[in-house]
Amino acid sequence: MPIEPMSPGEIPASPTLHPVGRRRALAVGAAGLGALATPFAPAPDAHAEGEERGGHHFPRFVYRGVITEDLDYDPTGEVIFPSVVHAGRYVRHPLGEWHLYYAPHDDPGGICLMYADSLDGPWTEYENNPMIENEWGDHYSAPHVSSPHVVWNSRERRLFCYFHGPNTVTRFATSHDGVHWEYGGEAVTAEMLGADYKETSYARVFAHPDRRGPYAYGMFFMASRKVEDVRRIRSARSIDGRRWEVLPEPLVVPGELDGGNVSGGNLWQWRGQNYVIYHSSTGIAFARTVDRTLQRAGEPRVLHEASGIGEDVGRVAAPVIITHRGRSYLFYEKGARLEGRIACAVARR
Numbered sequence: 001m002p003i004e005p006m007s008p009g010e011i012p013a014s015p016t017l018h019p020v021g022r023r024r025a026l027a028v029g030a031a032g033l034g035a036l037a038t039p040f041a042p043a044p045d046a047h048a049e050g051e052e053r054g055g056h057h058f059p060r061f062v063y064r065g066v067i068t069e070d071l072d073y074d075p076t077g078e079v080i081f082p083s084v085v086h087a088g089r090y091v092r093h094p095l096g097e098w099h100l101y102y103a104p105h106d107d108p109g110g111i112c113l114m115y116a117d118s119l120d121g122p123w124t125e126y127e128n129n130p131m132i133e134n135e136w137g138d139h140y141s142a143p144h145v146s147s148p149h150v151v152w153n154s155r156e157r158r159l160f161c162y163f164h165g166p167n168t169v170t171r172f173a174t175s176h177d178g179v180h181w182e183y184g185g186e187a188v189t190a191e192m193l194g195a196d197y198k199e200t201s202y203a204r205v206f207a208h209p210d211r212r213g214p215y216a217y218g219m220f221f222m223a224s225r226k227v228e229d230v231r232r233i234r235s236a237r238s239i240d241g242r243r244w245e246v247l248p249e250p251l252v253v254p255g256e257l258d259g260g261n262v263s264g265g266n267l268w269q270w271r272g273q274n275y276v277i278y279h280s281s282t283g284i285a286f287a288r289t290v291d292r293t294l295q296r297a298g299e300p301r302v303l304h305e306a307s308g309i310g311e312d313v314g315r316v317a318a319p320v321i322i323t324h325r326g327r328s329y330l331f332y333e334k335g336a337r338l339e340g341r342i343a344c345a346v347a348r349r
Contacts (some may be wrong), residue, residue: 058287059347061304061330063312067114067121068102068342073129076106081147081202081318082331082342090152090159091177095126099178101148102342108134109144111163113179119322119329132173132181134165139183142166149204153241160241162187164201170221187244188221188236199224206267208237209274210292217241218294220251220265220276230254233265233278235294251297252276252288264318277303283315285332304330304345
């Protein structure tokens with residue numbers, strides 16, 4: 001598979017290289033992200049058996065805590081959009097077995113990194129964050145850069161980081177080690193959808209599920225028009241991860257359960273079925289079945305919402321599910337919009 005699921009043009013010179021960051025273990029809040037032996041918090045009876053879709057139960061994710069506390073680089077007091085990569089599979093000398101990328105939403109943003117040797121933590125902040133800033137030589141100058149999504153491109157044997165800045169364009173950069181990046185170019189722009197569009201951002205990239213077709217990569221991203229305040233999830237496809245073709249119709253249009261807007265779409269493969277998982281204005285993460293062409297989605301079902309018990313409160317957004325050694329972890333953006341932190345929940349055995 002050419003690119004890790006869940007999870008154009010000439011490449012210019014790389015930005016300034018930084019030394020490896022110190023290994024400073026970060027606290028994860030009162031709830032903690034301790035060992036797996038830590039007792040799970042109770043959850044509402046409504047979720048006792050998980051959500052069922054197409055005859056399959058979704059995992060029941062139990063809140064474990066906030067990861068991004070006590071950050072050195074924290075210019076706005078909020079961070080969003082986690083992206084988790086098994087760096088130890090691809091990088092010769094990774095900072096940790098796992099890399100977790102994130103960014104502030106507000107200006108100036110900045111693509112940041114934490115790392116750990118276990119998905120349970122402890123997570124360490126890279127000491128020279130941000131790795132990618134809102135100005136990059138002659139390539140661009142934007143109010144902010146945000147929403148990183150990092151995947152392995154086996155054809156080029158590099159990590160690709162997709163990010164937006166400004167909101168009208170999703171860009172990408174490439175790296176051999178997940179720390180030092182070379183600018184790649186623009187992947188998707190508002191102009192590709194039409195003159196009336198203003199946003200093409202919050203993109204996630206994955207192995208295209210249609211193995212019979214010519215496309216190696218798929219993308220979900222958020223799009224909105226200038227004349228309305230409604231966000232939809234669109235799809236795109238690519239042969240090489242650099243040049244993208246946007247599919248003509250939205251994949252997810254917000255309905256009654258979504259509260260008016262949807263975003264943060266990601267591909268999740270569970271028990272032989274493809275899903276688009278995403279968040280909505282309601283603060284709940286949903287899942288819909290999606291066909292292998294990325295053009296048709298089913299009806300929404302609840303994937304995860306806060307239990308309302310203790311610290312497990314607030315919004316669940318930008319979901320990422322990583323399954324490793326039979327255990328599924330949900331990383332997501334917790335808290336009110338523009339006040340977010342990165343949290344983790346773990347599937348109950």
